[in-house]
Amino acid sequence: MTLAIHIAVLELKRYLSNRGELAFGLALPVVLFGLIYGVFGGGVSFHATANIVDLDGGPGARELVRRLDASDEISVRERTLESARAALDRSAILAAFVIPAGFSEAVESGESVSLTFMRRGNGGEEGQIVATIVRRMAQDMGREGRVRRLALASLEGAGVTPAQVDEQAAPLIADSWANPPVGVDLAYLEGEEGEFLHRVVPGIIVMFLMFTITLGAQTLVEERRLGTLERLMTTRLGAAQLFAGKFSAHVLRGSVQSFVLLVPAFALLRVGGAVGFVQVALICVLVAAAVSGFALVIAAVARTRDQASWSAVFLTMFMTIFGGTFFEIDGGLMEILSRFTLNRYAIESMVSVLSRGEGLLDLGAEAVVLAGAGLFAVALAGALFRTSEGRQ
């Protein structure tokens, strides 16, 4: 087995020394993920900068600025009044919001107070949306202040101090922010399982893993071209060790490649939690093993780069198209063909984990198919290699 490990290490060394392959395998998935994030944005459809002029500077004003900056939709840029006017004059910005002096005092006492919405023209769509958000947050703060004042008034004479009221009210207010009594759920047209991203993310990951077939299919052709395969065949290395080594290297490479996609998918697109991450990562290892096995079957029989490339392209395309990579399979011939693809089992497994909250142990058939396909394929590859090379 030691020789197999050396083959695996060699394969990884060569991979890491090839900048083109590194870019293809690791950088491109990140670029693609960036594009997906740009399109789907983790479910957030709006983000803008709010130009804020704080003429008050009191605790109420600072709290408003903090709340705005903490929201998903807004980043705050604070300006002086002069700077905001100058930027509006030269159309560098279309809207700015002025927190007037006395804002904090008014909020504290529950009195009415107005922010000023400075704008060029109508402030632009973005400015108007930001204005709505700023207005809502400021009004929320005003209501909180008014409720506090009314509570103090009603408790007057009961021996309750304002500090005691604040102590009681603060956690209740924080809780109402964290768990608003009325929420808005997102509903997607695609699929009954739930979120669109729960199918797209597995689709992208599996598609990239499929490229392992193209890269892996070349491995023996390249060794033949270099003359190293024949040299290896005069050493103590057996076919089983050769294939075990190459298989391990490709599984590791595919797994790392899928983790590169999984990490931002879970961190930014929030497609699942920590347990889901671990489960999907394990599924990725199974898929990487299966595609590596398929790659080595092609590698064992291909004699030229073209044979290896086109066989891999055909297999990848077949499985991507008929495996329901980006859509649900809905019966018919497609349903039958999909049973002969790894994509179906891989994506169904991941969607089950992400959308239905199922665990790995619930994925009996899919997991068995993926693991079995990898082991069967690598064994078949070794046998084909021995036959085709006339290996003794």
Next chain:
Amino acid sequence: MAESQNFLVADGLRKAFGPFQAVDSVSFTISRKEIFGLLGPNGAGKTTVIRIMSTVLKPDEGRVSIGGLSVTGESDSVRKLIGVCPQELALYPELSAIDNLVFFGRMAGLSGGEAKSAARDNLERVGLQDRARDRVEQFSGGMKRRVNIAIALMSRPQLLFLDEPTVGIDPQSRNHIFETVEALRDEGLTVLYTTHYMEEADRLCDRLAIMDHGRIISLGTPRDLKAGIGDPERVTLEDVFLESTGRSLRD
């Protein structure tokens, strides 16, 4: 020559690729510490013979034994006795010279320490110790050829196959390779050497076989072969070669 002295025995080897008979009834022996030359025009079957003897190809007929072990029946044991320097530069170009040697040393069953030590020794032997850490892809043709030979020595072989080791290199590198091969012979290594260059064969080989169309058509010491067509002091091996294989163009 007594059978017991023969380190390699090839008897009645035949190998065909489809309708093409690449090797046809080839028989010869090589004794220990001998440098045996295999000459012949392109397509004569020299490389196929080496591929059979180095366990890469199975012969259709015939048998080969190395150190008393059957190449077909005991190939794993035979591989422990041989080192192969193929005609192609069988190297990983993106790796350094020492990484190439250490890797093939591990494939030959050496431990990590043994492989590193042997790699340093063999790089020194071929005059590349100062370039050990450089990527092979940055090397000249002659340097790559020398790395190719150094790798073949990593298994500490008793029999070394050198398949046209001096193709396409400058005279200095060629001379360095000659000296390396002579030093290896002095250390007791047995060598099977193929080449197109007659002066190489004349300088290095104790005995020669000239192959054409898959068959051995002449076999003997360089002096015997030259004496076969004239005065051995005046006749060259090239004269013998052309006399044996004809003057018509090949390839």
